[in-house]
Amino acid sequence: MPKDVITTRAKDYNQWYLDIVREADLAEVAEVVRGCIVFKATGYAVWEMMQRELDDRIKETGHQNVYFPLLIPKSFIMKEAEHVEGFAPEVAEVTRAGGEELAEPYVIRPTSETIIGYFYSKWIRSYRDLPLLYNQWCNVMRWEMRTRPFLRTSEFLWSEGHTAHATEADAEAETLNILYNVYADFAEQVMAMPVIRGLKTENEKFPGALRSYCIEAMMQDGRALQAGTSHNLGQNFAKAFDITFTDQANTVQHVWTTSWGVSTRLIGALIMTHSDDEGLVLPPRLAPTQVVVVPIYKNDAEREKVLATVATITAGWKGTLRFKVDNRDNLSPGFKYNEWEMKGVPVRIEVGPKDVEKGSVAIARRDVPGREGKSFVPQEGLTARILALLEEIQQGLFARALRFREEHTADVTTYDELKVQIERGFARAYWAGSPDDEKRIQDETRATIRCIPLDQPGTAGTCVYTGKETTQQVIFARAY
């Protein structure tokens, strides 16, 4: 596999991304199904790792998984005013089935608030039925015009949570619990991707939400990527679908609902946070293969000795490390190194005849390419050394991404400064503008307010656009 199959980031960032998606066996554009991709083996394996970690957190916070139908009666989508406007233009419709035209078309779910709202209205009667804390893993479809593998595709895979509560405070607590303890924790601890926890502006919130919270990450080109959203839906869907309960004082009230989601776009975020010009870089906690062992030999005698040593080294690894021994014949070690580098395996172990004699191995870390990342270590104590190294890599990737974000974030006090800063990263600014002001800035600069960080300085300043005094800071950036 020649190295130059990957365009460098410096030369063409977008092409670099597409090259990695293709060469690391992550996905392939399914040109026969508009806007869709095939999730290939490495890509899907990363998604499975993500699912496992997210699912653990979703269950730890008291939620259960369920599964609602793929198809939603078209009329359901029309019941919540903002929701219609947001989703109706991009749905795919089933109009014929079993050889007959349908009286009412179905839409393929673009998201499931409506169909779930319908069932919640049947299931919820009393305050004793609350809260309802459900999540589902599924595919959804939004007929997107411009698509890019993982980041924006017509069909994507996701987790969508839908909960119902007795009070606004309970719904708000749920929304923030998911944001902090599921999404931000997963992004930072598992993806090694630092995120800003924030509130969306009115312009950017989910169609039908009272308030949308998000986690925003910075990609290596300085652009923002919304990595997860958690919505307090207020009573909007409860009113549209008549979801009511009898409270302890025997009064009938509408419930308060939330919804939240993360999707396979996280794979795109992962690529653009850590990968380099050699290929994919995976944080150890998400790597389907954490360690690859490459035996080196020139003849059968060497092969036998080396493979025996490899067997000894790896004997205790099952259940401790996710590893592969690459003993394919007819492929050179160099070819194998390149392939596993391309696929982002965090640690490579090389074992040759000299290592057999000396009781050593070579160990190479993916996050530090070339000679600098390679060292020779004794076979004794190797497992513990690898485990420690994986942890070091995990922390190192996070630290590097955080440093990158900090270096590409700047406070701006004037609109001109803002225009300059969004070319290189995040512009942090005081903001007291209107939704129309925000739209004007977007039209002029292609940057949007990514979020109002929940962590605010608490000091006052001057709005970057209106000159008004305010204590509210926001993050401007161009976004995926």
Added chain:
Amino acid sequence: MPKDVITTRAKDYNQWYLDIVREADLAEVAEVVRGCIVFKATGYAVWEMMQRELDDRIKETGHQNVYFPLLIPKSFIMKEAEHVEGFAPEVAEVTRAGGEELAEPYVIRPTSETIIGYFYSKWIRSYRDLPLLYNQWCNVMRWEMRTRPFLRTSEFLWSEGHTAHATEADAEAETLNILYNVYADFAEQVMAMPVIRGLKTENEKFPGALRSYCIEAMMQDGRALQAGTSHNLGQNFAKAFDITFTDQANTVQHVWTTSWGVSTRLIGALIMTHSDDEGLVLPPRLAPTQVVVVPIYKNDAEREKVLATVATITAGWKGTLRFKVDNRDNLSPGFKYNEWEMKGVPVRIEVGPKDVEKGSVAIARRDVPGREGKSFVPQEGLTARILALLEEIQQGLFARALRFREEHTADVTTYDELKVQIERGFARAYWAGSPDDEKRIQDETRATIRCIPLDQPGTAGTCVYTGKETTQQVIFARAY
């Protein structure tokens, strides 16, 4: 929860099934989406347990997971002659998307041989690319006329494997490997459901297959349920989608493909294999909750003491047992017992004030209802005792189901005997009839040849219908 919410099997078997589906929180018919169900919390949790066990076996046998698009160009479905006939009448079609009529409609996948065949033809060039061993977990849709929760629904969830091989022998070995080492092993070891490994007749095989193998189980009403299928597709799809490779002699050949699948209908099979008139019965290896602990107390002082003991007992259980402590207030122990019995939890532990004093607990097994299944045991050594009991229950359920099948299977030598036997179970018969004979029997008796068991007696006998001498035995039964 009054016991009489479940109709007895003796009174109305079909209603009994529907009552369990509803009362055990397994599923709800989604009357607003034709033929679809909502997978509720217990039902989906059982599916997750099944997925985990199946996925481990699928990966152990060398397969990787991938994900192909939900939508398939309608023309693809038309490319393989038998496949068209089998699936075209029952597809759901997307004809409009993003507000516009589509030039070519898409169908929602009823199964993915065609779209996967298209990509395999792009991916496979040389014998070095073979075998391709992929599986996907996804939803599929078939517009069914008569539906029943889990057993037959328009949308269902499944795993579908799709592999490509260089030779017919390789494809056949794959087909049988899945049948024996994934499906039959899972059914018997995990579901505790004995199955017959067999070959389908021409009439019953998958549309487009060369040979279809299956595992068939007997439900408690004596009817058969096809629990999984594994198809040797020969070169049929390879020819329809032009999937070729260059072999070692540099000749271009069509590949040999297989496909295999198991679906959420397994949940229906599970219910109808083990459950009783009290509700769901789950084998321990698939029970999302294996043990429920019910504390018993009458006042705060007792409550405190009992819960302290419960905490001590369960202290080491995390990671060893899947358990729940049901400390809900305002619900009587009896109510809780009924609820957990209904939901099929294999073992219940009761702890009251007297148990605290005596260092004992009461232990009740779900597979043996009433007093007979209840005993009083010391707290000391409880964890080991429960683990042993779970294993005993697992084996016991399998043995009971096997005994039931044996008692409801009989050899028949005449058509009249066959007609009688299919009223009570499986009729095993020598068979040398034609596909037309088989259809005639189906029209007259509603029984079909469920399979030609792979385990054959090796002796000759007289065909039950034609009177011809043959060594082939088959199983006749009515089927779900």
